[in-house]
Amino acid sequence: MADALKIGVAGLGTVGASLVRIIRERQEKLEISCGRAIEVTAVSARDRTRDRGVDLSGMTWFDDPLDMARNADIDVFVELIGGAGEPARGAVTAALERGLHVVTANKALLARNGVALAALAEEKGVLLNFEAAVAGGIPVIKALRESLTGNTISRIYGIMNGTCNYILTRMEKEKLSFQDCLTEAQRLGYAEADPSFDIEGNDTAHKLAILTSLAFGCQISCDDIYMEGISNITQEDIVAAAELGYRIKLLGVAQRTEGGVEQRVHPTMVPHDTVIAQVDGVTNAVALESDILGDLLMVGPGAGGDATASAVLGDIADIAKSQPGVQTVPALGRPAKTLEPYKRARMRSHEGGYFIRMRVVDRIGVIAAIARRMADNQISLESIVQHSTNGDREAPTKTIIMVTHATTEQSVRDAVNAMESDGYIVKKPQVIRIEKP
Numbered sequence: 001m002a003d004a005l006k007i008g009v010a011g012l013g014t015v016g017a018s019l020v021r022i023i024r025e026r027q028e029k030l031e032i033s034c035g036r037a038i039e040v041t042a043v044s045a046r047d048r049t050r051d052r053g054v055d056l057s058g059m060t061w062f063d064d065p066l067d068m069a070r071n072a073d074i075d076v077f078v079e080l081i082g083g084a085g086e087p088a089r090g091a092v093t094a095a096l097e098r099g100l101h102v103v104t105a106n107k108a109l110l111a112r113n114g115v116a117l118a119a120l121a122e123e124k125g126v127l128l129n130f131e132a133a134v135a136g137g138i139p140v141i142k143a144l145r146e147s148l149t150g151n152t153i154s155r156i157y158g159i160m161n162g163t164c165n166y167i168l169t170r171m172e173k174e175k176l177s178f179q180d181c182l183t184e185a186q187r188l189g190y191a192e193a194d195p196s197f198d199i200e201g202n203d204t205a206h207k208l209a210i211l212t213s214l215a216f217g218c219q220i221s222c223d224d225i226y227m228e229g230i231s232n233i234t235q236e237d238i239v240a241a242a243e244l245g246y247r248i249k250l251l252g253v254a255q256r257t258e259g260g261v262e263q264r265v266h267p268t269m270v271p272h273d274t275v276i277a278q279v280d281g282v283t284n285a286v287a288l289e290s291d292i293l294g295d296l297l298m299v300g301p302g303a304g305g306d307a308t309a310s311a312v313l314g315d316i317a318d319i320a321k322s323q324p325g326v327q328t329v330p331a332l333g334r335p336a337k338t339l340e341p342y343k344r345a346r347m348r349s350h351e352g353g354y355f356i357r358m359r360v361v362d363r364i365g366v367i368a369a370i371a372r373r374m375a376d377n378q379i380s381l382e383s384i385v386q387h388s389t390n391g392d393r394e395a396p397t398k399t400i401i402m403v404t405h406a407t408t409e410q411s412v413r414d415a416v417n418a419m420e421s422d423g424y425i426v427k428k429p430q431v432i433r434i435e436k437p
């Protein structure tokens with residue numbers, strides 16, 4: 001039997017601690033499956049004294065992950081620290097430069113530095129694996145870079161942030177406050193170190209940028225993503241969505257258009273009777289449309305220690321089964337130098353249906369004025385609902401909820417700006433895009 005594969009784990013938080021425990025617990029099963037033992041021989045984290053509920057005996061401790069990457073007696077450097085900057089970036093770079101394989105769950109790092117790191121891994125003939133970085137335990141990276149080779153993908157989209165989906169689900173089903181749901185998601189180990197990355201959409205954008213590169217064979221470009229988070233979503237929106245037959249999900253969507261590739265992250269209305277609308281809690285879903293295979297939908301756990309460690313372990317097992325010195329699968333599905341430049345489609349050209357909720361003053365002629373602004377901008381309405389009078393008796397207001405047929409982002413922005421300048425809107429209108437599977 002081949003020598004044991006020696007692993008160094010940098011970062012012993014939610015994911016790192018789960019990984020070390022699972023490797024210890026499953027030694028025999030892993031050895032049979034991989035044809036060699038997998039051993040964690042080195043670890044690094046910030047606090048040596050902290051009890052993580054895992055046995056670290058026999059592992060060499062490094063205070064500095066960069067030191068571990070440069071000097072530990074390991075074959076694989078596993079980065080579970082997080083963040084696009086230091087120490088994660090320097091440690092991963094040093095490990096690749098030294099000719100170590102790297103496994104990481106760090107989407108922020110890859111979204112910013114993925115192409116350069118992929119090129120370095122190719123130059124050194126080592127594997128850079130990152131299944132856990134997108135949609136947690138769902139094997140979406142493997143599907144894109146291996147199983148779908150040869151397909152042309154036209155759209156890839158999904159629920160990619162467990163924290164947001166957990167918050168939206170509990171707000172809807174249990175009428176809990178946004179903040180209570182977020183605190184619970186943090187307690188369960190789903191959220192990023194800075195949870196604003198989850199709720200403002202950055203985490204989904206990082207994941208989408210990686211998927212876009214794999215799906216469309218282009219360079220990673222996370223600064224070109226249109227991004228809106230869920231912090232403005234209220235109970236009123238959730239209830240209105242339900243009345244109209246929709247649920248609200250934070251989606252990441254990338255699709256080919258005539259103008260280039262559209263990448264967007266925003267709260268989205270999805271029809272209630274679709275599978276993706278039924279994906280609840282920390283569960284993620286990734287859907288894609290391809291020309292040879294057809295449509296594919298993958299649903300599974302998107303965050304949490306064990307689910308994420310499962311993906312990291314799969315990546316380690318692939319390395320254990322690979323031939324030394326032979327890089328069989330390029331990190332981004334094709335050699336980094338063959339990736340095409342990313343061509344951005346303008347958000348204002350986006351076409352789709354829209355939900356618009358507005359509080360307006362309750363007086364004669366307002367509905368007619370709204371209808372005129374819609375017609376001026378070539379927007380056709382699928383439905384318009386007027387809710388009962390609210391506001392005080394002196395200045396009564398009504399809530400108007402509209403759903404449009406397919407139109408453009410530019411038309412909706414122009415219509416909303418025009419209505420705001422008309423003077424009958426009392427609060428900033430809520431605009432939510434509709435996505436049809």
Ligand SMILES: NC(=O)c1ccc[n+]([C@@H]2O[C@H](COP(=O)([O-])OP(=O)(O)OC[C@H]3O[C@@H](n4cnc5c(N)ncnc54)[C@H](O)[C@@H]3O)[C@@H](O)[C@H]2O)c1
Pocket residue numbers: 010011012013014015016044045046047063064065079080081082083086087105106107132133136189190191192193302303304305308
């Ligand atoms: N938690 C999840 O559900 C999940 C899912 C998928 C991917 N990820 C990703 O996995 C990575 C780890 O996430 P986590 O939830 O386990 O994070 P965490 O905050 O629980 O753990 C981070 C670990 O890194 C260590 N660390 C932080 N800064 C350090 C430094 N300067 N030097 C040395 N060690 C340092 C900490 O001591 C800790 O052990 C992140 O990239 C995250 O985005 C997490």
Ligand SMILES: N[C@@H](CCO)C(=O)O
Pocket residue numbers: 133135136160161162163164190191192198203302303304
């Ligand atoms: N914070 C992330 C972790 C998984 O990448 C989420 O909630 O989905």
Ligand code: NA
Pocket residue numbers: 131132133134135136137138139140141311
């Ligand atoms: Na995954």
